[in-house]
Amino acid sequence: MLTPRAAAGDLVQVDAPESESMSSNKAHLERPRVLRPARSPDQPRLTMLADYLSLTKPRIIVLLLVTTLGAMVVAANGWPGWPLVLATLLGGALASGSANTLNCYLDRDIDALMSRTVWRPLPSGTLTPVQALVFGLTLGALSFAVLGLWVNLLAALLAQAGLWFYVLVYTRWLKRTTPSNIVIGGAAGAVPPLVGWAAVTGELSLFAWCLFAVVFYWTPPHFWALALLIRDEYAKARVPMLPLVAGDAETHRQILLYSVLLLAVTLLPFAFGLSGLGYLIAAVGLGGLLLHYARRLHHEATRAAALALYKYSLLYLALLFAAVVVDRLLQG
Numbered sequence: 001m002l003t004p005r006a007a008a009g010d011l012v013q014v015d016a017p018e019s020e021s022m023s024s025n026k027a028h029l030e031r032p033r034v035l036r037p038a039r040s041p042d043q044p045r046l047t048m049l050a051d052y053l054s055l056t057k058p059r060i061i062v063l064l065l066v067t068t069l070g071a072m073v074v075a076a077n078g079w080p081g082w083p084l085v086l087a088t089l090l091g092g093a094l095a096s097g098s099a100n101t102l103n104c105y106l107d108r109d110i111d112a113l114m115s116r117t118v119w120r121p122l123p124s125g126t127l128t129p130v131q132a133l134v135f136g137l138t139l140g141a142l143s144f145a146v147l148g149l150w151v152n153l154l155a156a157l158l159a160q161a162g163l164w165f166y167v168l169v170y171t172r173w174l175k176r177t178t179p180s181n182i183v184i185g186g187a188a189g190a191v192p193p194l195v196g197w198a199a200v201t202g203e204l205s206l207f208a209w210c211l212f213a214v215v216f217y218w219t220p221p222h223f224w225a226l227a228l229l230i231r232d233e234y235a236k237a238r239v240p241m242l243p244l245v246a247g248d249a250e251t252h253r254q255i256l257l258y259s260v261l262l263l264a265v266t267l268l269p270f271a272f273g274l275s276g277l278g279y280l281i282a283a284v285g286l287g288g289l290l291l292h293y294a295r296r297l298h299h300e301a302t303r304a305a306a307l308a309l310y311k312y313s314l315l316y317l318a319l320l321f322a323a324v325v326v327d328r329l330l331q332g
Helices: 044-055 058-076 082-106 129-150 153-171 181-189 191-201 206-229 231-237 242-246 248-266 277-300 303-331
Strands: 011-015 033-037
Touching: 044 082, 044 129, 058 082, 058 191, 058 206, 058 303, 082 129, 082 153, 082 191, 129 153, 153 181, 153 191, 181 191, 181 206, 191 206, 206 231, 206 242, 206 248, 206 277, 206 303, 231 242, 242 248, 248 277, 277 303
Parallel strands: none
Antiparallel strands: 011 033
């Protein structure tokens, strides 16, 4: 490793740490080398804050908060009020940030093996594992305090359940042992609508579980499309994602199957009389377009088709929850 006394803006060479899971007979493998800008001596605090923020994966948090807020508006049949909204979103953001930070802590060995993650604070050495662990646990404790004090106990407990399911069940266990990791682990990402609903009503209704199911069945097509795009990265880290274990063709088939299941699940609110015709039209239209992208991937089997599906899946979930909200508001 080059001396940190390099001038501000210079590039310094960093040896990413070896995977902790690699056996000793593979120790001779060359560790990945990355170049990152040297820290400016007069901006260490700003850089450290940016490093801590990156551990929380803010872009993922935003999408989770969209589903939380959508569930809150539907449960309240209107705007729940700024104090409750802000407290719930803050508590949810803290829980999600905690889960993502602890994910970075547990995955720091495989992050060092993938070029897309070697820049993260732990593999690059800008933060220590202890710093990340303390930060993640602190965010989790703050989340429980915010939701427990300013929202209600059920919302606080649900957020904690999602957090620790993601950290212990998905990250610690499923991710490295089974290609079904994202199917089962997707339950963690489906918890935010439950938190939003519980924040408003103090209970969980059938509609809340329908929203949970929507996110749960949305997760496999979304993440398998991503896995197709970065399959080589997962291969480096020996993570058994579906494309590596079952092959691309089977992954395309599973994506199409789960897209069909997802469309069926999105129709449940209308089937149970919980939403109106406006939502039904939106669900069919949005789901039909998702099926189009899934069928295109199944037939073309190209990187471009996988990328198109991945990008649309992000927009799809946001628009579907917007449709739920608009439909409920129109129904009064």
